[in-house]
Amino acid sequence: MSARPVWAEISLPRLLRNYQRLCAAVPPGAGLLPVVKANAYGHGLVLCGPALAAAGAQWLGVTCAEEGVALRAACESQGVAPGRPGTPGILLMSGLWSGQAEAVLEHHLTPVIWEPGHLDLLEAAAARRGMPPQSLPVHLEIDTGMSRQGVRVAGAAGAAERAAGAAGAAELDRLLARFDPSSCLRLEGVMTHFSTADTFLSTQENSQIASFSAAVRQIRAAGLAPALLHAGNSSTILAGPDAAKLAALAAEAGATLLLRPGLALYGYLDRMTRDRNPYSPPGEASYEPVLAWKTRVTSLRTLRRGETAGYGNTFVAERPSRLALLPAGYADGVNRLLSNRGHVLIRGELAPIAGRISMDQTIVDVTDVPEAAIGDEAVLLGRQGERSIAVWDLADLAGTIPWEVLCAIAARVPRIIAD
Numbered sequence: 001m002s003a004r005p006v007w008a009e010i011s012l013p014r015l016l017r018n019y020q021r022l023c024a025a026v027p028p029g030a031g032l033l034p035v036v037k038a039n040a041y042g043h044g045l046v047l048c049g050p051a052l053a054a055a056g057a058q059w060l061g062v063t064c065a066e067e068g069v070a071l072r073a074a075c076e077s078q079g080v081a082p083g084r085p086g087t088p089g090i091l092l093m094s095g096l097w098s099g100q101a102e103a104v105l106e107h108h109l110t111p112v113i114w115e116p117g118h119l120d121l122l123e124a125a126a127a128r129r130g131m132p133p134q135s136l137p138v139h140l141e142i143d144t145g146m147s148r149q150g151v152r153v154a155g156a157a158g159a160a161e162r163a164a165g166a167a168g169a170a171e172l173d174r175l176l177a178r179f180d181p182s183s184c185l186r187l188e189g190v191m192t193h194f195s196t197a198d199t200f201l202s203t204q205e206n207s208q209i210a211s212f213s214a215a216v217r218q219i220r221a222a223g224l225a226p227a228l229l230h231a232g233n234s235s236t237i238l239a240g241p242d243a244a245k246l247a248a249l250a251a252e253a254g255a256t257l258l259l260r261p262g263l264a265l266y267g268y269l270d271r272m273t274r275d276r277n278p279y280s281p282p283g284e285a286s287y288e289p290v291l292a293w294k295t296r297v298t299s300l301r302t303l304r305r306g307e308t309a310g311y312g313n314t315f316v317a318e319r320p321s322r323l324a325l326l327p328a329g330y331a332d333g334v335n336r337l338l339s340n341r342g343h344v345l346i347r348g349e350l351a352p353i354a355g356r357i358s359m360d361q362t363i364v365d366v367t368d369v370p371e372a373a374i375g376d377e378a379v380l381l382g383r384q385g386e387r388s389i390a391v392w393d394l395a396d397l398a399g400t401i402p403w404e405v406l407c408a409i410a411a412r413v414p415r416i417i418a419d
């Protein structure tokens, strides 16, 4: 049976080149924790995760235990198993729920923790297995301003901030007390995630780094010596002074710094590095997009002037028009806000989306692509001939961000290795 023609082509050589570029861009002594959460930003966890591990990634970041188990299995099926050299640590970055601690132990996953309840779950599971003291590594998250996850610490001036800081410090001390030498828990890492992660203006990050530094000092004053500190995303690596500040903090704490790139790894920094990022050196080697999203023309029809297309008749032919049908709709991840706004590429030309995007189909206007024929490849995202449709362009048109455009590509769209 041949498949419905909607697919995403993944280039592992591009992924690995981006990875190597990022490795070269971090401060001396620092490492990377490539982020492969949410099905590797839609690029396919089981394709990208093991490829990065084989290229030397010592850590990979996922959302939750389910993703961690799938990634561990994919790595093992390619011969990268716990206990063997080159086996990546798998960091669960968004919490831990009742019933997941067993999977953490079974599959050697490393949870980010910040709630006492996380430690309760892990200690109970470790006790059931009779695990020895300090045998279960965890990473502690510090909330430096996102107010989302982590132990809240406040670093800055002002009486209110000092009061909040004191409360945060007390909360942190209570959590640190759980890491006494008899506990099965070991504080292997301390991390934070900046609320400015999606911008390149790092003025706010400065106060966040100050808060993170204060927390790291408090942790060391409590007699704990985490081996890893990690913070910062794609923008931190590529934008200015923050990576160097974090490296200085890690050196002071006797720890190794890891930075956690996601979007840069998959190659969608074109806009950031050229137009938006004031720190970007001119002529900097660009990151290459790893994914191309494609479909094919499956039907064609001609409309007379005044005839309409799609739900709600929102496309009205202003001239005799030729319309092509594509078997990809919003259930495949084509954002419905691109209705009558977006384009696809057919025979190297831009073909505008005509009418409302349906659940499983999209109509495009190929009046100006007269050679268009059934079976032609249509590019939703990526390059065809001289033109390309960039993830940033789709995000702008749909009023969203590249991260969401990529994650929205549905599970039913097969990911195929392109080269």
Ligand SMILES: *Cc1c(COP(=O)(O)O)cnc(C)c1O
Pocket (backbone or CB within 6 Å): 035, 037, 093, 193, 197, 198, 232, 233, 234, 235, 260, 261, 262, 263, 264
């Ligand atoms: C998603 C995520 C990242 C990666 O962010 P990018 O902006 O895609 O580089 C890093 N750290 C954490 C905690 C994340 O959740």
